[in-house]
Amino acid sequence: MSWKYESDILVVGAGPVGLFTVFACGQLGMRCHVVDAFSEIGGQCIALYPEKPIYDIPGFPSVRARELITRLREQAKPYRPKFSLDTLTTGLRRDNRWFFIQTSKGDEILTRAVIVAAGPGAFGPNRPPLAGIEALEGTSVHYWVTDPQQLRGKRIVIAGGGDSAVDWAIVLSDIAASVTLVHRRAKFRASPASLSALLQLSDNKKVDLRVPFQISALEAAEQRLEAVTIEDMDGKRETLDADVLLPFFGLSSDLSALSEFGLGIEGSTIPCDPLTMSTRASGIFAAGDVAFYAHKEKLLVTGFSEAAIAARSAFTYAYPDKPYHFQHSTDRGVPRPVSA
Structure with missing residues (x-):
């Protein structure tokens, strides 16, 4: 296999810390190629x-997650990162100071250093054990919502009792024909x-709460959902007309795609040195929730700081003969594209 892409830094993860890593590397004149298992940035x-x-x-008394990602993308855009989405890293080999990273798409990326900003790792939904659910995924069954307007006027059943289930019930109550939230416990x-906002919507008849119930069956025709059957703890069943089912039972995370990197993965984290964000593998650094060290605070602001440190360390590793000159962003001026 011959390499298809070349970059200074391979960034594993296109979440907020991964995007800020692109900016931090760009400030040091390094190009990034970003790989992420999810289909969206x-x-x-x-x-x-x-x-x-x-x-x-910092600087935002409140910012919605979608807007934060939009702003981070704009911040990284001048440095022209390449993105390989819906893609896993599947292998690694080294030649002198170069890394050759194999991907699940059959490509190979040539890079000087690697920064892992993968959060909890590649993630996927915890699928409820319902007959026929796979055939409805992507049309009537969704494990995350990318565009709420696509659900306007729909009869929506949401299953779950965590933040995702409750928050989407609140958001969609303004645009859906109906919203029913099903949870198997009375406590959320x-x-x-x-x-508190959900209970207020329930009192105003804008969200129908069905607790304690759980979904027991789906009714569909021509791969389109028509109804959802729910069942209480005593076996009593009800049928709810539905166009869309949103099962929010959490995500399963997996770092096995990085198993060949020699990182000493512990559970869902990678041990690293907080002074350099270096891992046990020379030339590979970590930032964000995936990085672990004593007294770690899992905050976005912590991840952003770690990304800047990792970028500095990766620069020193990738270009050992180049002097590192610290500059404030105000000294650097308007971000300019990194040369190809």
């Missing part, structure tokens, strides 16, 4: 809570503020 911010406000981003795991 934005990671869990887009998959799980695009409309949810985030309050701990959502934040108190979201739960």
Whole structure:
């Protein structure tokens, strides 16, 4: 296999920390190629809570996750990153100081260093055990919402009791024909503020709460959902007319795609040195939730700082003969494209 792409830095993960890594590397004159298992840029911010406000981003008293991703993309855009989405890293070989990264698409990426900003790793939905659900996925069954307007006027059944289920019930109550939230327990795991808003919508008949119930069957015709059967703990069944089912039972994460990198993965994290963000593998660095060290704070602002440190360390590794000159972004001026 001959390499198809070449970059200074391979970034694993296109979530918020991965996008800021592109900017941090671009500030140092390095080009990035970003690989992500998800089909869209934005990671869990887009998959799980695009409309949810985030309050701990410096300079933003409140910013919705979707807007944050949009702004991070704009910040990274001048540095012309390449993106390989819906793609896993499947192998690695080294030649002197170069890495050759194999992907699930059969491509090979030549890069000088690697920064892993993969959050919890490649993630996928926890699919409920319902007969025929696979045939409806992508048309009537969705595990995340990328464009709420596509659900306008639909009869929607949401299953789950966490933040995603509750938040989407709140958001979609304004645009859907009906929203029914099904949860097998009377107690929800959502934040108190979201739960309070949900209960208010329930009182106003804008969201129909069915608790404690769980979904037991789906009715469909021509690969389109028509109804959902729910069942309480005593076996009593009801049928709900439905156009769309949104099962929010969490995501399963997996770092096995990085198993050949020699990172000493521990569960869903990679041990690293907080002073350099270096891992156990020379030339591979980590940032964001995937990076672990003593007293780690899993905040976005922490991940952004780690991305800047990792970029500095990757520059030193990739270009050992080049002097590193620190400059403030105001000294560098308007971001300019990194030369090809």
